[in-house]
Amino acid sequence: MHYLITGHTGFKGAWLSLLLSARGHTVSGLALDPTPGALFETAGVDSILANDERIDIRDAAQTARAVQTMSPDVVIHLAAQALVRDSYRDPRTTFDTNVMGTLNVLEAVGATPSVKAHVVITTDKVYRNVNRAAGYVESDALGGADPYSASKAMADILTQSWITSFGGTPTAIARAGNVIGGGDVSRDRLLPDLLSAFTSGTPAPIRYPDSVRPWQHVLDCLDGYLTLADALLDGGGLGEWNFGPGEESFVTVANVADRAAALWGAGASWVRDEGDHPHEAGLLALDSTKAERELGWRNRLPFPLSLEWSVDWQRQSDDASAVTRSQIATFDAL
Numbered sequence: 001m002h003y004l005i006t007g008h009t010g011f012k013g014a015w016l017s018l019l020l021s022a023r024g025h026t027v028s029g030l031a032l033d034p035t036p037g038a039l040f041e042t043a044g045v046d047s048i049l050a051n052d053e054r055i056d057i058r059d060a061a062q063t064a065r066a067v068q069t070m071s072p073d074v075v076i077h078l079a080a081q082a083l084v085r086d087s088y089r090d091p092r093t094t095f096d097t098n099v100m101g102t103l104n105v106l107e108a109v110g111a112t113p114s115v116k117a118h119v120v121i122t123t124d125k126v127y128r129n130v131n132r133a134a135g136y137v138e139s140d141a142l143g144g145a146d147p148y149s150a151s152k153a154m155a156d157i158l159t160q161s162w163i164t165s166f167g168g169t170p171t172a173i174a175r176a177g178n179v180i181g182g183g184d185v186s187r188d189r190l191l192p193d194l195l196s197a198f199t200s201g202t203p204a205p206i207r208y209p210d211s212v213r214p215w216q217h218v219l220d221c222l223d224g225y226l227t228l229a230d231a232l233l234d235g236g237g238l239g240e241w242n243f244g245p246g247e248e249s250f251v252t253v254a255n256v257a258d259r260a261a262a263l264w265g266a267g268a269s270w271v272r273d274e275g276d277h278p279h280e281a282g283l284l285a286l287d288s289t290k291a292e293r294e295l296g297w298r299n300r301l302p303f304p305l306s307l308e309w310s311v312d313w314q315r316q317s318d319d320a321s322a323v324t325r326s327q328i329a330t331f332d333a334l
């Protein structure tokens with residue numbers, strides 16, 4: 001099966017490319033250049049790609065041309081401006097990329113008859129956050145206080161409207177939350193910030209240590225996306241789907257920082273960052289009962305193991321290619 005991943009040079013995209021390749025699929029990608037030192041580079045993802053197109057999804061004509069030329073069987077649309085804090089710095093690029101970019105991908109897929117399944121990736125942040133403890137279900141209202149969340153909610157509604165209005169390629173929406181795993185070089189994400197501070201022997205400054213967040217290993221989340229693609233290929237899977245972690249993983253940021261520091265060992269520490277920070281959503285939990293019941297998907301890595309794998313990855317990051325491929329093989333054997 002030939003999979004096209006938009007955003008293959010990013011964190012999830014690099015893991016997904018290698019996961020699909022390990023499962024015997026042909027993989028192509030469409031994205032901007034990777035951030036220097038990103039997993040895409042360190043794990044040698046380019047070596048497994050059938051096509052590696054560096055195209056801006058804000059350009060409708062180029063996006064359509066590239067998708068039609070590659071003629072994949074399945075498209076997983078990950079490409080996005082994916083950081084909340086960058087969305088405050090540059091809301092226009094965030095909305096252009098996440099909303100109009102998604103429209104361009106929907107149009108490109110619609111004009112490519114080879115595509116039999118299309119999975120559009122949004123996020124848990126699409127839900128209107130009413131600070132409740134119970135997990136959000138797929139039929140809950142959407143919202144978005146910050147520009148990133150609003151742009152992803154718009155992409156989600158746009159995709160729903162596209163499916164209702166034009167039908168065409170079997171398309172589904174996947175919503176997942178914070179993921180962790182080796183090789184995330186993004187700024188302003190907890191685990192990358194912690195691990196890079198531990199590596200350099202300095203205390204990690206932590207924002208919102210008392211916030212409770214759900215944590216999931218990137219491989220469990222990606223396995224959810226692929227389970228959904230399989231369901232679409234089998235004639236089901238339409239609609240919106242949550243792929244969240246188990247309830248045991250709803251822990252505070254401080255708890256994650258403490259556990260990660262203990263796993264890292266000598267010299268690892270963190271401090272409360274008292275700076276002035278823009279609004280970030282409080283507790284957001286997903287109820288993934290629908291995906292478990294109807295797709296048979298489940299998380300394979302409980303939270304403590306997800307954290308352990310992430311810290312182990314960092315320790316072995318001198319050979320990112322080997323540790324990433326080895327963790328994928330172990331995951332698929334679970």
Ligand SMILES: NC(=O)c1ccc[n+]([C@@H]2O[C@H](COP(=O)([O-])OP(=O)(O)OC[C@H]3O[C@@H](n4cnc5c(N)ncnc54)[C@H](O)[C@@H]3O)[C@@H](O)[C@H]2O)c1
Pocket residue numbers: 006007008009010011012013030031032033034055056057058077078079080081082083097101121122123124152176177178179180186
């Ligand atoms: N990482 C998380 O914790 C998380 C949580 C929920 C949802 N998501 C969603 O998952 C997806 C991937 O996230 P990630 O963590 O891998 O992000 P990332 O920032 O690591 O990667 C983003 C990818 O999108 C590409 N991209 C950005 N702007 C583009 C443009 N204009 N044209 C073409 N490509 C462009 C980048 O080149 C990169 O390949 C995003 O849709 C994000 O909203 C991520």
